[in-house]
Amino acid sequence: xxxxxxLALLGPNGAGKTTAVRxxxxxxxxxxxxxxxxxxxxxxxxxGVRGSLGLSGQYAAVxxxxxxxxxxxMVAMLYGMGRKEARRRSxxxxxxxxxxxxxxxxxxxxxxxxxxxxxxxxxxxxxxxVVVLDEPTTGLDPRGRMDTWDxxxxxxxxxxxxxxxxxxxxxxxxxxxxxxxxxxxDVIARGTxxxxxxxxxxxxxxxxxxxxxxxxxxxxxxxVSGSGPPDSDPQARRVRAAxxxxxxxxxxxxxxxxEQGVPVxxxxxxxxxxDDVFLELTGHHTGDDGPDTGNVxxxxxxx
Amino acid sequence: MTLLREGGVVAWRNLLNIRRxxxxxxxxxxxxxxxxxxxxxxxGGSLGGDAYREFLVAGILVQTLTFGTSLTAIGLANDLxxxxxxxxxxxxxxxxxxxxxxxxxxxxxxxxSVVVIVVCxxxxxxxxxxxxxxxxxxxxxxxxxxxxxxWIGAVIGLTARSVEVAQSLGLIWLxxxxxxxGAFVSISAMPAPLAAVAEWNPVTATATAARExxxxxSPPGLAPPEGWPAENALLYSVLSSLAIIVLFASLALVQYRxxxxx
Numbered sequence: 001x002x003x004x005x006x007l008a009l010l011g012p013n014g015a016g017k018t019t020a021v022r023x024x025x026x027x028x029x030x031x032x033x034x035x036x037x038x039x040x041x042x043x044x045x046x047x048g049v050r051g052s053l054g055l056s057g058q059y060a061a062v063x064x065x066x067x068x069x070x071x072x073x074m075v076a077m078l079y080g081m082g083r084k085e086a087r088r089r090s091x092x093x094x095x096x097x098x099x100x101x102x103x104x105x106x107x108x109x110x111x112x113x114x115x116x117x118x119x120x121x122x123x124x125x126x127x128x129x130v131v132v133l134d135e136p137t138t139g140l141d142p143r144g145r146m147d148t149w150d151x152x153x154x155x156x157x158x159x160x161x162x163x164x165x166x167x168x169x170x171x172x173x174x175x176x177x178x179x180x181x182x183x184x185x186d187v188i189a190r191g192t193x194x195x196x197x198x199x200x201x202x203x204x205x206x207x208x209x210x211x212x213x214x215x216x217x218x219x220x221x222x223x224v225s226g227s228g229p230p231d232s233d234p235q236a237r238r239v240r241a242a243x244x245x246x247x248x249x250x251x252x253x254x255x256x257x258x259e260q261g262v263p264v265x266x267x268x269x270x271x272x273x274x275d276d277v278f279l280e281l282t283g284h285h286t287g288d289d290g291p292d293t294g295n296v297x298x299x300x301x302x303x
Numbered sequence: 304m305t306l307l308r309e310g311g312v313v314a315w316r317n318l319l320n321i322r323r324x325x326x327x328x329x330x331x332x333x334x335x336x337x338x339x340x341x342x343x344x345x346x347g348g349s350l351g352g353d354a355y356r357e358f359l360v361a362g363i364l365v366q367t368l369t370f371g372t373s374l375t376a377i378g379l380a381n382d383l384x385x386x387x388x389x390x391x392x393x394x395x396x397x398x399x400x401x402x403x404x405x406x407x408x409x410x411x412x413x414x415x416s417v418v419v420i421v422v423c424x425x426x427x428x429x430x431x432x433x434x435x436x437x438x439x440x441x442x443x444x445x446x447x448x449x450x451x452x453x454w455i456g457a458v459i460g461l462t463a464r465s466v467e468v469a470q471s472l473g474l475i476w477l478x479x480x481x482x483x484x485g486a487f488v489s490i491s492a493m494p495a496p497l498a499a500v501a502e503w504n505p506v507t508a509t510a511t512a513a514r515e516x517x518x519x520x521s522p523p524g525l526a527p528p529e530g531w532p533a534e535n536a537l538l539y540s541v542l543s544s545l546a547i548i549v550l551f552a553s554l555a556l557v558q559y560r561x562x563x564x565x
Contacts, residue, residue, distance in 0.1 A: 025393050051395035061386035065323045066316065077312045078396045080305075106323070122390070 003129070004156050008176035009165040010278070016185040017165035021134045024163065025055045038129045051079075054123035054131045062118050064108030068099050071107055072121055079126035093121040097151075113144040120151065131155060133164040137171060149175060169278065181281055188281050196277045203246040204276075205253065208238045208266040215239065218264075221256040225249040237265070306403065309396045313404020317378065318411060330374055331416040335367040339423045342487060350488075351522030353428055358522050360424035361441075361513040362486035365506050367416050368449035369481050372456030375409045376473030379460030388562065402461075402555050406453040413449035417442060432518030441516035444540055448509045451544035454551035461558040485528040486510045489521075502530045505543035512536035 009017045023030040024037065026046040034041065040048030062071050069090055076086035094100045097117040102110065107118060116136070123131055133152070137145040152162055152175055166172055172179045173193045181189040181196070189196060205226065209218050215232055218239045222230040226241030226249060233239075243249040246269045257264055272280075321327055342363065343356045351358070379402070382388045391401045431438045456473055463469035483497055484490075484506040490498050501507055511533055514521075521527045532539045 027389055027392055047395055050393060053393070055390075055393040057386065057389065061390040063316065063320070063387060065320045070316075070319065074312060074316050075390070075394065078309060078391070078394045078400075080395070 003161055004159045005178070006152065006156055006162045006164065006176045008172035008179045009163070009182055010167070010169065010172045010179050011165075011182035012167055015182045017182055018134055019185070020182070021055075021132055021163075021165060024049075025053060025132055026050055052129045054126065054128035056116075056120045056123035056131070056133045056136060062107045062110075062115055062122070065106060067104050067106055068094060068110070068114075068118050069103040071118060072125055075122045076125045081126070089125055093125055097121045098147075113140050116140055116144065117147070120148065124151075124155070128160070130161045130163065133162065135165055135167070137166070137168070145171075181278065183281070189277070197272045203243055204240055204270055204272060205243045205246065205249055206238060206240045206266075206268045206270060207253065207257075207264060208236065209257075210237070210263040210265050212237055214262045217260055217262050218253075218257060221253045221260075224256070225252040243269075306397045306400055309400035310403035310407055313391075313400055314407040314411075317405060317408035321408065321412065327374065327377075328412065328415070331367070331371055331412045332419050334370065335363060335416055335420045336423055338363050338366065339420065339427065343427050346487075351524055354520070354522035355525070356427050357429050357519050358514065358525065359487065360420065360429040361510045361517060361519060363424075364417060364420050364445055364513065365448065365484075365486050365510045366481040367420060368413050368445060369452050369506060370474075370477050371409060371413050371416060371449055372452045372459075373470070373473035373477065374412060375405055375453045375456030376460035376463070376469045377466065378409070379405050379457055380463050380466045380469030383461065383562065384466055392562070398559050399552075399556060402454075402457050402552070402559060405460075406450060406457060409453050409456075410446060410450050413446060413453075417445060429519070433516055437516040437518070441513045444509065444512055444516070444537070447544045448505070448540065451547040451551075454548055454555055457555040458551050458558055461555055461562070480504065481506055484510065485533075489525045490528045491526045502528060503532055505540060505547070508532050508536045508540040508543065512540045 009020060011017050019028075022028045024035055024042070026042065026049055030042070034043070036042065037049040038052040040046075040052065042049055063074070066074065072090035072093060073086045076089050077083070081089065091100070091103075094103045097120065099114060099117060099121070102114065107115060110118065116139070120133070120136060123133070136152075137148050140148065149171075152164070155162060162175075164171075164175065176193065178190065178192055179196060180187045205222065207218050207222065209215060212234060215234060215237060219230050219232050222239050222241040225243065227244045228242040230239050230241035250267070250269055254264065254267065339360070342359055347355045347359065379388075382391075382401075382405075388401065392398075433441075459473045460469050463472055483493075484501050484504045486506055490501045490507065493501060507528055511528055515536060527533070
């Protein structure tokens with residue numbers, strides 16, 4: 001992973017993201033495999049790994065009885081900074097994360113978003129070359145999420161490498177240079193967001209008809225112009241199919257339906273979202289991990 | 304040197320926590336007052352009155368300091384299960400510093416307990432009859448003992464599966480250890496097997512050595528402990544404290560390295 005690179009580990013709950021993070025940050029010992037962080041081997045030099053790494057956990061580990069400033073000073077001093085430097089760095093980060101107003105309030109009285117920011121500040125206090133963020137925006141309000149995204153952007157601009165886990169496809173799409181999709185403990189796909197989307201297939205054409213009775217006609221039209229079998233959703237009166245030449249297919253389908261007098265409510269030409277990628281790769285949606293997803297077909301695509 | 308500096312940072316953090324949660328001081332500050340009054344006036348009358356009260360204070364000191372280990376156990380278990388230890392473990396700091404910081408901050412609490420008991424003792428008629436140097440040596444000995452047994456609490460706190468378990472495990476062993484000793488009564492009145500345990504119990508040696516240094520005699524009806532540990536109480540107390548530190552610090556470190564939760 002080159003410097004200034006953002007790698008996202010993407011997967012649903014229980015996929016093994018946190019397990020991977022705990023292994024990489026030396027919190028637990030991996031059963032097998034090797035990991036190198038900033039040139040330090042995880043097994044032979046765990047101290048070196050910890051020295052060049054900043055971790056912000058999923059369950060923000062801030063000391064509730066310490067103030068924000070005290071929390072940061074403590075972490076700074078444990079990274080080896082002297083009193084003065086620790087104090088200066090702490091204030092610098094408190095200002096950067098808009099926590100300077102509440103610096104002397106106990107962290108236990110912070111809101112959820114403020115605690116996440118404090119934890120993130122702790123991860124950055126020693127200017128580590130690699131920052132590991134375990135679901136940094138889970139549970140944040142939209143503003144908090146945007147702020148966190150900005151911070152990650154700044155870090156990367158400054159040459160820091162970021163490993164982040166997320167269950168939000170949008171987040172991985174937005175931030176990451178490359179994405180590793182994890183499911184049930186395995187990396188099932190790796191690449192840029194674009195590569196992943198391409199491997200699922202090109203554009204899709206989506207139609208919503210006004211009357212449920214017209215669904216079959218629309219489906220037939222898509223079958224002719226599309227490049228794959230259309231799937232339909234009677235509930236939403238929607239048909240969808242992969243297409244090779246989107247514009248041309250769009251024109252053909254609309255003309256065909258117009259000739260047959262089928263009123264079309266909505267039409268869209270879209271590239272696959274990472275959600276589609278996930279569905280395609282794992283056979284189940286990102287959010288649900290229930291046993292009833294087993295009947296959905298499991299795609300073979302493993303690039 | 305780094306270990307001491309890092310241990311100091313952790314101890315500072317622990318003391319801030321204790322200051323903002325004074326309820327955690329009940330064991331160290333309120334309980335000894337209760338024990339002094341209960342033992343001095345409920346048992347004291349039957350066991351020798353004023354003479355027993357003078358004898359009692361060193362026993363209460365050792366007992367309270369031993370009970371202080373439960374604070375160590377609970378403190379570490381709390382940090383472990385609230386994710387604070389994970390935060391520490393992701394930092395480039397010494398493994399030992401987290402535990403050393405805890406035993407150090409609990410030593411400060413122990414010192415506070417000693418002050419409370421001394422004041423209580425003076426109020427019920429206890430006096431220091433030896434020299435100032437001897438008295439200071441006695442306090443030093445007591446705090447060394449407190450620091451040593453604190454490592455036992457550390458092992459319990461790091462081993463327990465939850466804070467509740469740490470709390471009960473950290474407390475249960477304290478009763479036999481402090482009562483099967485010469486801290487409050489005469490060992491010679493115990494059945495032979497118990498007497499043998501009590502004779503070699505570091506609690507007995509530490510209480511006996513402290514009494515000698517304070518110049519506190521046993522009350523008339525209460526035979527002082529005998530045998531090598533009692534005759535060399537000071538030496539035996541120091542040696543056993545050092546042995547406890549070496550043994551339990553190693554165990555605590557092993558236990559700390561084993562933490563692989565989740």
